[in-house]
Amino acid sequence: MDPILQIEKLKKKFGGVVAVDGVDFEVNSHQIKAIIGPNGAGKTTIFNLISRICPPTSGTIRFKQHKINELKPYVIAEKGISRTFQNVQVFENMSVLENVMVGRHCRTRSEIFAAIMNLKRTRAEEKRIHDYSLEMLSFVGLETKKNEAASNLTFQQQKLLEFARALATEPDLLLLDEPAAGLSVPEADEMAQFVYRIREIGITILLVEHNMGLVMEVSDEVIVLDSGQVIAEGTPREVQNNEAVIAVYLGERETENANHTKS
Amino acid sequence: MGRKNILSLLILAGVILALPLGLGNSYYLNVLVFVGIYSLITIGLSLLMGYTGQISLGHAAFFGLGAYTSGVLSTKFGVSPWLALLAGIFVTGGIAFLIAAPALKLKGHYLAMATLAFGYIVFIVFNQASSLTGGPSGFGQIPRFRLGNFLLRSDVHYYYLVWTLVIVVLLVSLNIIHSRVGRALRSIHEGELTANIMGVNTAKYKIQVFVLSAVYASLAGSLYAHFITFLNPTPFGFHFSIVLVAMVAVGGMASVWGAMIGAALLTILPEYLRAFQDYDILIYGSILLLIMMFLPQGLFAGILRLIKKER
């Protein structure tokens, strides 16, 4: 198993707040790995550090053995990391299809001069962008909405749109920040299927999620974060029974709840 | 570029060809030459502001840089006006490139201020570098363009020259808008950071579009210089930068067609208002206010909506 993403001694301070405090972990190719932990544990911050929204205070991030923590966000996308956002961030005044086509940007080449000349090659490429994006839209089931403005979609549809957009960048590693937030249980189940299908295409997934059902179902490995530090790591089952994790994150009631349904 | 745009361009070209027949009078043509010159700038501004979401309150400076480079080179150094025009484009584009990188890191009002400050500095240089620019008094006798042996001297000649360039610039701009690059520009408008994370080199495109819009303005400036044959700093100040932004906003930011309509309206309107003497500024102000209040998306969007309703 070769690690696609390696994180070493990663640390991020915001003024007095240490959001990420010396985190080490690896993600293997074709794995689905979940990060869980209480609110404010630093999960989103780790994603933000990987996609270089902000620079780490210290530590290194390696992707396919190369250090990436000094690259610009768009270069990181080109290298093959894409993501979705906890607070959806679609391009509201662009159509659904155009949103996805923006995702295709980093896999295509035509620059401004080609655009000005409107070369045959450019038009052909534009057509390929269009077709590929449409394919991604049907993958998430939004092809009927392709001409709507993204702002007219519901929250959930916008989340799916983010998926399609992220997939259009042909990532090797996909970071999903709470994909199931705001989903009902059956919808979350669908989401789980969806995540599997993405893995089947050959994409590695790093997932942040509070919906334990989903986490337990899809992830190969789970790491648990609390106050910016890793407090547990292992298979879903190991983590689920870890005392510390129950104390800070899952809570007694949740296990009770599960037992309750069982009986 | 869609069929609609091609059709619109053809119609525009037809109208441009036909207009001088109806308007033999050189005063009207003269106004239309200015409409064309200003359209060149506003088309660029609409790419920059309407599509990419980057404000500039300093575009009069690029207009001026084009005009002065062209004017000074051709008048004082005997360079041919065409070469001077090209030189203007390189000088202006170069300067735009130099300030774009740091300036475009700024957002919103901060960017507005930075461009305003830049424009003002350039204006001061026009005033102060009098050995080159003639200072506040300006300089005249700028040569006119030649096509081979043919000297472009009348307003009709300039009318055709300017509007041919407007069509070329429109074509170029529409091609950009409807390309991968155009989409990237709009994504920057919608959410710069998100666009960057999704793989768009936002800094590069912002700089490109900034430089492009500066080049359009420079082109307009050169045409202006060789048309009016006299330059002093006043037309290139802060006030004109604001007028340019107003043109783009009045016409409708998010469309190059709107930008042209705005340029036309705010150039022709004051000519109509001449008859009102002092009251013209009150009327002008009121019309501007009313348009922005009742058609905040601009005239172009307003007209489109009307047409759709009719159907």
Next chain:
Amino acid sequence: SIWRWVPVLRKPAVAYKVGAIFAVTGPAAWLGTPERNTAKMIEEEVNAAGGINGHPLEIIIEDTVGDATRTVTAAKKLITKDQVLAIVGPSRSGTTMAVIPIVEEAKVPLISCAAAEAIVVPVKSWVFKTPQKDSHAAVRIYETMKLQGISKIAIITGTTGFGDQGRKQLKKLAPELEIEIVADETYGPDDTDMTAQLTKIKASEAQAVVNWSIVPGQVIVAKNMRQLGMKIPLFQSHGFGNIKYAQTAGEAGEGIIFPCGRLLAVDTLADDHPQKEVLAKYKKEYEAKYEEDVSTFGGHAWDGLHLVIAALREVGPDREKIRDYIENTKNFVGTGGIFNFSPEDHSGLTKDAFEMLTVKNEKFVVLE
């Protein structure tokens, strides 16, 4: 009369159209407005008196808005749309320079109301001007200084066409008149405080200051000098020729010396002075009609328009003949002086057109 209702039968004489381009609005509106007022007054007067050889006079007034582009368009409108016979204006040097190529090409006489010497030097065949020359103003200032024993001076000029031209003349003429410029400062038309420039001047060896501009900032210069306790005399240019400035400057304005046409000091003029009658009449009529003080700027328009009217009266509606007439006009008594044009001189005034005035009790009086 009853004929009024039968327009077909009445055959009015064709109006003589004259264009006027003034800075009616914009940053120099206070300059263009008296010019516009004067033009309207003259139009009424001439028409009330039966027009020019029976032809009514129509003065079409356009606004420059202080912008070269708008001025050019205005000139083209007057020339091609309104087909005027001559143009008076623009008010300012910059805008005048912008329209020169147009009138030269269209062959329309232009009589500028702006002061800059560059307008008529070198001579352009269709362009004249009525305000006194910058160089004459500079010479008069320097001569007055020499009488007062001043040889080292500081100049401070506004960064407008007028200020810039003045600065050039001051620097050019200084060596001839053995004046040394020891400080050369400028200020922008919208500056609110010039103490920095004046501090620098104060630290120099200057024995007097020349402030050359038309913008309101020239008043601030006077006030700032007072603030800094600068006792050396302040000279202003003919751009100071507006009593409002003296009033606005208040105490700080007392003792300012400047060259100016005689309009503002008409009351102190000897009765037998050749200009007295013209000046007194214009002043009286203007002040009665508009309830405000005359300024020299309105006078420039008066001169320009009356030159054109005189020409029309003599040669009729022909642009070329009007030009020729003006070029050969001699001993024309205007508000700015006695004009003697020639093919070599399209300004027509000598330095004697200027009187050195000074401010006393917020009034302009002739300097003794």
Next chain:
Amino acid sequence: MLTIRNLRSYYGRMQALKGVSLHVEEGEIVALIGANGAGKTTLLNSIVGLVPSLTGQILFLNADITHQSPREIIRMGVSLVPEGRQLFAPLTVMENLTLGAYQRYRRKEKSKIKSDLDTIFERFPVLKERRSQVAGTLSGGEQQMLAIGRALMSGPKFLLLDEPSMGLAPLIAAHIFQIISQLHQQGTTILLVEQNAAAAFKVSNRTYVIETGRVVLQGASEELLHNQEVKRAYLGREYKEVWE
């Protein structure tokens, strides 16, 4: 307390609610469940006056509030935890909370506000810790807590919650449902939109199921919990399958 009759809401030409009628009695917790895009948020927003174009009738405490402005409705004791949190992002946590009590400050209920603030800090210690942090920089879950805290600061009689547990860790989500029960016990009437249908059924008295802009099912939560269709559509596979 709240009666809605035949409510239709529009976004431009799109009709999001197609004649919804429902009522909430004083002291009740009513849950509203439904698939994504069913119109739940639209319903809550319509009640507080955020949807500009609607027909039908909304009565609150027997007063017609159908076309009133949000401000007037809030003044009557209604409070909403909105979808997407809608915090004052550039303001601090403390300022957000203070502004939550804006109407009460206007009514000069200083001491009540103080004690409510203490209660909120007790319930969400993170907020106290981060009181001077800029709200926009909080983590997603912290923002959700702040949104709830801010809504509670107005001391509402009638609380509308739009997916309050969204983005919260299981422990905190459970905590939220506890708080909802507590508020209920203290006499607050609550209308709850929730995707976690199981939890919603558990805390609520009655439930409305809403689909594509219409109420399709309603009844006591206990009963609906055992309704096969509801189970399939909203509860999904049973937890045990997931956990085993």
Next chain:
Amino acid sequence: MSLGDQLLQYLFTGITIGAIYGMVALGFNIIYSATGIINLAQGEFVMLGGMMMVYLTAIIKLPMVVSFFLSILIVTAIGAAFERAAIHPLKSPSVITLIIITVAASILFKGGAMFAWGKHTVSLSPFSGEEPISVLGATILPQTLWILGIMAATVALLILFFGFTLTGKAMRACAANRTAASLVGINVKTMVLLSFALSAGIGATAGIIITPIALMNYDRGTMLAVKGFSVAVLGGLGSNVGAVVAGFIIGIMESLGAGFISSGYKDAIALVVLLLVLFLKPSGLLGSRERAEFKKF
């Protein structure tokens, strides 16, 4: 004059100019804080204040103090009326739309002032004499002290208002998120109205106190607005202390620039400094980068 004396004089000049700019910038900050709008008509409020004061004292011949408050009141009312007429009816205007509306308004104010009071430059007698005060060989006008004093008071009041009063916080909340503001029961439209009235009032105050030094005419507003805007941005939009500090920086840069380098380039020097600061600190001197990130404009 020795170099030291000169330097001190430049400093005084800078402080005078800076105080004028700072006062104008404060007006920008208020509307910005409550709405996120840059009101380019702010300079006209300043102009109106000055012109109104001159009109009331010189033409109507009211006593100084009465004219002072009456002018502020009238201009405040004009500001409020402008908001009601032109801003209030808009549904959800974009920032550019608003900027152009304020530009249009400034044209109208300027035109109105031109018709009402003519095109001439007017002056106002200083509040307490014209005799310059000399300090160590340099001089400063008593009016400058008035400006400094009134500015200090204004800044203090604004800081108290926006930082500590509920209404102040509510105003900032409106700029941050209008929906949320109405959800906590804030009357957003009233707050916007209030902000326009307040900034018009402060603009008028600025106009009144600077007229004795800077003179006033109907055309003055634009340039004052540009300077005020530069200063507000340099200080960090929304930061009132920033506005004052930045005002002094720009003022002193201008006067030192004029004194030691070139009076022609003095504005350029100040603007270059402004640009450098912005390039190094994109949210202005005292603007919070964190907060700025959550503002659209």
